[in-house]
Amino acid sequence: DSLLQTILSANVAQLDYIHTFLRLAMLQVSRQRNTFAIATCLPHEVLLLIFEHAVGVKDSTILRVLSQVCGRWRAIVLQDPLLWRK
Known part of the structure; x- marks a missing residue:
């Protein structure tokens, strides 16, 4: 027991x-x-500002990571040519 x-x-x-x-x-x-x-x-414009700041961090994978979060973020990342110039 x-x-x-x-x-x-x-x-x-x-x-x-x-x-x-x-x-x-x-x-x-x-x-x-x-x-x-x-x-x-967050509004599209605010997200774009955040993404632009993130790209400035010099992480080569950041755009890929951001574009995989959701469809909305993917569209923002792919549609803004300024993100891809940095």
């Missing part, structure tokens, strides 16, 4: 750990989703 109690206690502790881990992971995903949601509400 004591062994069974020990096993049950260990299982409960493990489930508590998993529950806490999942709750924290869900919180992180929720925060990331909220951050992204704010960016989707």
